Amino acid sequence: MAAPVPSPGSAASRAVAAAARLADEPADHRFKGLPPNAADRTLGELAAERRSLFTGGFTTPVLALSAERLEHNLTALADYTARHGLAFAPHGKTSMAPQLFARQLQHGAWGITLAVPHQVRVARAYGVPRIFLANELVDAAALRWLAAELDADPDFRLVCYVDSPQGVALMDEALRAAGARRPVEVVIELGAGAGARTGARTQAECAAVAEAVAATGTLRLVGVAGYEGEVPDADLAAVRGWLRQLAEVAAALDAAGHFADAEEIVVSAGGSAWFDAVADAFAELPELSAPVLKLLRSGAYVSHDDGHYHRLTPFNRHPDEGALQAAFTLWTQVVSRPEAGQAFLNAGKRDAAYDLELPQPYAVRGTDGTVRPATGLAVTGLNDQHARVRVEEGTALEVGEWVGLGMSHPCTIFDKWQAIPVADADGTVTDLIRTFF
Numbered sequence: 001m002a003a004p005v006p007s008p009g010s011a012a013s014r015a016v017a018a019a020a021r022l023a024d025e026p027a028d029h030r031f032k033g034l035p036p037n038a039a040d041r042t043l044g045e046l047a048a049e050r051r052s053l054f055t056g057g058f059t060t061p062v063l064a065l066s067a068e069r070l071e072h073n074l075t076a077l078a079d080y081t082a083r084h085g086l087a088f089a090p091h092g093k094t095s096m097a098p099q100l101f102a103r104q105l106q107h108g109a110w111g112i113t114l115a116v117p118h119q120v121r122v123a124r125a126y127g128v129p130r131i132f133l134a135n136e137l138v139d140a141a142a143l144r145w146l147a148a149e150l151d152a153d154p155d156f157r158l159v160c161y162v163d164s165p166q167g168v169a170l171m172d173e174a175l176r177a178a179g180a181r182r183p184v185e186v187v188i189e190l191g192a193g194a195g196a197r198t199g200a201r202t203q204a205e206c207a208a209v210a211e212a213v214a215a216t217g218t219l220r221l222v223g224v225a226g227y228e229g230e231v232p233d234a235d236l237a238a239v240r241g242w243l244r245q246l247a248e249v250a251a252a253l254d255a256a257g258h259f260a261d262a263e264e265i266v267v268s269a270g271g272s273a274w275f276d277a278v279a280d281a282f283a284e285l286p287e288l289s290a291p292v293l294k295l296l297r298s299g300a301y302v303s304h305d306d307g308h309y310h311r312l313t314p315f316n317r318h319p320d321e322g323a324l325q326a327a328f329t330l331w332t333q334v335v336s337r338p339e340a341g342q343a344f345l346n347a348g349k350r351d352a353a354y355d356l357e358l359p360q361p362y363a364v365r366g367t368d369g370t371v372r373p374a375t376g377l378a379v380t381g382l383n384d385q386h387a388r389v390r391v392e393e394g395t396a397l398e399v400g401e402w403v404g405l406g407m408s409h410p411c412t413i414f415d416k417w418q419a420i421p422v423a424d425a426d427g428t429v430t431d432l433i434r435t436f437f
Contacts, residue, residue, distance in 0.1 A: 063329075221253075
């Protein structure tokens with residue numbers, strides 16, 4: 001049987017109200033790209049002025065998030081998960097933006113996935129009521145904080161990974177020392193194979209971890225989880241094979257009585273490249289002794305991209321299920337044309353994602369405000385504050401023109417910007433998204 005997916009309800013409302021506090025921050029020198037003449041305003045006041053990204057005083061480089069495409073992506077995954085009977089805890093490490101967490105909750109998310117204690121603290125500071133910590137947690141100081149947070153708020157729920165008896169012992173020791181009154185809910189992480197990342201490698205190892213959890217008074221085993229994106233040489237067949245292993249581990253642990261204290265059994269997987277395989281596998285989970293919370297954790301969808309995830313999204317395999325849209329543009333300016341085939345833009349490694357691929361020029365905004373395709377332009381390298389652009393013969397490009405860049409990998413797009421303008425299709429800035437990295 002399947003666990004009911006909680007409605008967003010008051011949980012989303014609390015997160016929205018908490019994130020609204022960010023509007024009171026000064027729109028000052030801490031945030032690159034914002035108008036210098038708005039330094040005496042708050043972020044909320046600047047957004048309310050509805051300035052043009054292009055003529056309203058914003059300085060280049062400036063990263064912009066498309067309002068329409070953002071809403072499209074939020075809706076697309078909300079619809080997909082609802083259609084497939086999945087609960088959704090999008091990975092918040094992608095954006096680390098409480099305003100986006102709140103919108104994800106408004107779109108029906110069960111909660112937010114995070115990776116490290118600092119991220120959990122950010123989410124809690126802005127009202128996120130349910131957190132899936134997709135990582136092991138053995139840091140005593142972080143566990144002391146978590147114990148206090150759980151004790152202070154009976155409505156707060158956190159579920160985290162365990163993958164070894166040693167890790168379980170460290171958690172138990174720290175929680176006992178902290179005087180924890182509520183047990184921490186844990187899921188056993190199944191590793192994706194030899195040479196992959198974290199996680200117990202075999203069903204026998206998972207059983208040993210379950211026994212270790214049962215011997216504590218501070219932890220409660222509630223399920224199994226993992227990340228199929230770490231499957232070595234991943235393809236659809238290999239990913240499906242690993243997902244079958246995950247289901248087998250869940251069934252074996254349940255048959256052994258290890259979920260006897262769980263009100264629902266959590267089975268979780270799902271990044272942004274294979275969520276279709278996860279949906280298929282979770283639809284075939286066997287009936288267990290308690291309702292099953294089938295929890296998907298994809299995060300990159302919120303902005304999508306123009307490279308890595310553009311190629312990998314499962315919607316390419318299932319166009320009838322929907323689509324995602326690249327929502328980011330890094331607007332830069334041509335500052336130098338020292339040679340006929342060369343130009344330099346005023347954005348580099350400090351501004352643009354480059355860990356997977358170089359940015360791609362796709363639009364040029366002329367000094368007269370007209371926009372044309374960036375045909376004949378290619379970024380060939382990045383310095384700290386410059387992009388080196390190859391200009392094909394016969395391509396018009398003048399100093400002072402703006403060049404819009406698409407980028408690859410949302411996680412490293414967000415983390416270079418502390419305040420990101422959200423702009424309508426005509427360039428009107430309607431909001432400013434605050435990030436915490």
